[in-house]
Amino acid sequence: MSSFSAVLTSEWTKIRTVASTTWTLASALVVTVGVSAALCAFFNASFKNMPAEQQATFDPTLASFAGMSLGQLAMIVFGVLVVGTEYSSGMIRTSLAAVPNRASFLxxxxxxxxxxxxxxxxxxxxxxxxxxQAILGDRSIGIGEDNVLRAVIGAGLYMAMIALFSMGVAAILRSSMLALGILMPFFFLVSNILGAVSATRKVAQYFPDQAGSKIMQVVPGAMDSGTPPYGPWGGFGIMALWTLAVVLGGYLVLKKRDA
Structure with missing residues (x-):
């Protein structure tokens, strides 16, 4: 199998026919939308009880993505499974026999x-x-307002980049369990904890998720997120550089090591 289009068809078939990858993508959608809706209802009900500074920096667009921190975990699982399952099942040898060009395969x-x-x-x-926005009612914002469409599209780009980053890490580690054991605690706990502590925030703001998530904001500093020394696209660019680094690392590991 030498044609790159045939490689794409093969990879599409693998993803489409494996139930675990399909379910993780569905979970990413359901969890993000469901949790975000619930939190928007909470924000709307408790808005008057928020401190004045939080009311002043309330970002209805970012509030719509409040469930992203949980939904992104499903995207991490998806990314890891796409690459890691080949190694855990031993199918990597069959795949590379069918596609000897490792760059085309990966x-x-x-x-x-x-x-x-x-x-x-x-x-x-x-x-x-x-x-x-439907739940927020009077506190909602239209998609035609300044920077809102950018934030909505950016949220989709962020989820895709999280999945790609996870694929790169799984390609480097060649193990689903090891990749999940590192990525899940890092994104769900370590990054959030370090980002919330003033002493470590200056470092944490350059982590891929912390930087990339700024593309979802319309109001700077919303939800006590702080104001980093870069803009929304600058933050997404930082995340893209992290992702490029791990993808290249994954390719080098695949190229130099036996299957």
């Missing part, structure tokens, strides 16, 4: 999986936004 896999993650991410971001 980047074909990443292209298909990232495209699928982007489609689900955009569906998730638009559903979360419109449902969240």
């Amino acid at each position: 980047f074909g896999k990443l292209l298909v999986a990232t495209g699928l993650a982007l489609a689900v991410g955009l569906a998730t971001s638009f559903l979360s936004f419109f449902l969240g």
Whole structure:
């Protein structure tokens, strides 16, 4: 199998026919939309009890994505499974026998999986936004307002980038369990804890999730997130550099090591 289009078709078939990857993508959508809607209802009900500074910096767009921290975990699982399952099942040897060109094999896999993650991410971001704004009522904002459409599209891009980053890490580690054991605690606990502590915030703001999530904001410093020394696209660029680094690392490992 030498044609790159055939590689793409093969990778699409693998993802489509494996139940675990399909369910993790569905979970990413359902969890993000559901949790975001619930938190928007909470914000709307408790808005008058918020401190004045939080009211002044309330970002209805970002509130629509309040469930992203949980939904992104499903995207991490998806990304890890797409790459790691090949190693845990031993199918990596069969795949590389069919596609001897390792660059074509890896980047074909990443292209298909990232495209699928982007489609689900955009569906998730638009559903979360419109449902969240409907719940927020008088505190809502229209998608035509300044920077709102950028934030909504950016939320979808963020989810796709999280999945791609996870694929790169799984390619480096060649193990689903090890990759999940590092990524899940890092994104769910370590990054959030270090980002909330003033002494470590200056370092944590350059972590991929902390930087990339700024693309979802319309109001700077919303939800006590602080104001970093870069803008929304600058933060997403930092996340993209992290992702490029791990993807290249994954390719070098695949190229130099036996299957």
